Amino acid sequence: MEVWKRNLIVCWFGIFIASVGMSQIAPVLPLYIKHLGVTDTASIAQLSGLAFGITYIISAIFSPIWGQAADKYGRKPMLLRASLGMAVVIFCMGFAQNVYELIGLRLLMGAITGYSTACTTLIATQTDKAHAGEALGTLSTASIAGSLLGPMIGGYIAESLGFQPVFFITGALLLVSFITTALFIKESFIREDKKTLKFKEVWNSVPEKSLTITMFVTFFVLTVALYSVEPIVTVYITELSGNTSHVALLAGLAFSASGLATIIAAPRLGRLSDKIGVHKVMLVALVAAGLIFIPQAFVQNHWQLMGLRFLLGLTTAGLIPSVNILIKKITPQNLTGRVFGFTMSAGYLGIFGGAVLGGQVAAYFGIRSVFFITSALLLINAVWVYFKVYKKLNILQN
Template sequence: MENWKRNLLICWLGSFATSSALSQVAPILPLYIQELGINDLSAIEVWSGIAFGSTTFVMAFFSPFWGKLADKYGRKPMLLRASLGMSIVVGSISLAHSVYQLIALRVIMGTISGYNSGSITLIATQAPKDKAGWALGTLSTGAVSGMLLGPLIGGYLVEILGVRYIFLVMGFLLLIAFFLTLFFVHENFTPSEKSLMSFSAIWQSLNDKSLIVGMFVTTFIVQMALFSIEPVITVYVSTLSVHTDHLAFISGLVFASSGFSSILAAPWLGRLSDHVGAHKVILMALICATILFIPQAFVKNEWQLMGLRFLVGIATGAMLPSINTILKQNIPSAIAGRMFSYNQTAQFLGVFCGSVFGGQIAAHFGIRTLFFSTSFLLFINVLGVHEYVYKKANKKFAHAVSHST
């Protein structure tokens, strides 16, 4: 097996383990906070939000720092740092005795995380140019699968082991990711003796600044749009379904439908982007998502919503891999770690802002209004991508094809 393919396999497994470990915490945080002595329902909700959001918020600001070190010392050391560090911290959460200790450990977790972003950088710099779309699309399914199955695994294990032991299981999963990376990921990287380029020097080295910035903005808007809906899906399902006794299960199916379709579609759409250009795939995906969010405001039952979410998942399965492919094609490999980390920052900030603003819009104007605002946000993104990304990338792609024939 070629080195980059073996690395892709291990990074997929590592991304799955990391994402499943992180997402397992979502349904059990309120239970753990209650076990730590917080009994008031509103207080549990507040502390759960702080505990969950603090990790993502901190990740947004530390991602560029780890990306900088990845460019200087290599991507594999960053994967080892993230997996081992998170294994220790997540396992330590099981020893927390107060909600303040829990928050502190969640903040530390956000500080040292970064396995998935490191994997993206490693595969993007190693995969052949004509296989980059497929490789990054396949890699994304590892993280999506982990995010999808994590809550299901966590909810099941809580029934068997109890809340505290779940964090030990998560730590063990991350430790497996560490050893897989240590023994099976190979990277030919020579540490630079020179001082790393400053941000201004990096900015000047970019040939097409507006295209790169356009990708960062697209990442932010896409994540903000998607995660403005996620926190209120369960509430929306409760207004649609007559099966209130199985609300959690039905909501889980609605959540899972978009993730499942993304897993199925991402490798195929990645391969398509290698043939027709990632700029075309992402533009069509954005247009489809813009359209598909509107009918979700008019559904009459949970099954209609599930079907539309399945279709949205196909569109979203094309977005982030296409963005990463476009970035790979337009940045020097020497600064790839930092550029992908900047994109990760945009992604984390989008998740954070989407969760906050989505809940506010739903509370003040109604959940159905949220689908229209999300669609409008994506439509603005379509116009920006067409103007600053599609037109330029289309010319470059056509030029490259003409010279290869």
């Protein structure tokens, strides 16, 4: 088997496991926090948001550091570091004695993550040009598949075996990923001693600063919107169903509904973007997503919530890919990697901001208020995108 194919298979497996591990914990966190002794609903919502979001705020800080280390020492060492570190930390979460230990471990996990980024960089640099598109396209499905199946797997394990086995099984799977990476990943790494551009130097070289800033903010708002409901979905479903015997599984299905829709819609919206313009798809998707959040505040049962989250997934399928396409179009080739790195930092900050926002709003104003505030953020961002992106690109296109 060719080296690039073997690397692709191992990286796909590793990203899939990492995505499953990260996403299957999300619907279990509120229940696990309650298991650790927190009984007040408002406190559970607040602490769930903090525990979920803290991982990503730390990831935003450490991502550039690990990226620089990968350039210095190679991508395989970063893969080994991330997979083994995550395996140990997630396994230890199963032994947490209180919510503060859990939050501390989630913080540590944010500092050591980076498996997916290292995999993408490895495949991009080690695969020949004739197969690079095929390899990177295949690799991208691993994260989506893992995020789709993770919540359902986590909910099923929690319901069948209890909360702690979710962490133990996830840690064991990441350990398997570490072993397969160590045995089968081959990297031809040659260190290049090049001057590292500082942020100011990179920014001064960006030609479309206004559009780039708009994309950073849009990506931030998108992740805030998508993750504002993460801490409260499980609690919301508990309120809607009135039956706590299958909450973990139902929450997992609710989390996965939008992911399934995104997988279905993303290729079709991508082709539509090529035909009519990515800025048009982005604007319509932003407005649609903002409107779909509103009825989620009025649902009467968990099936209605799942249906609306599926519709939300159809709209979000046209958002994050659109941001990435526009950034690639307006960014010089030699700066693409660094600018995408800044975009990812904006995304990580958005995940943290969304998780904390959702938890705090739910605690002080009620769970249903989260959907209204999230809707308002998306619709305000849509207005900004209309004036800063849509009108400008529409004129250029015509």
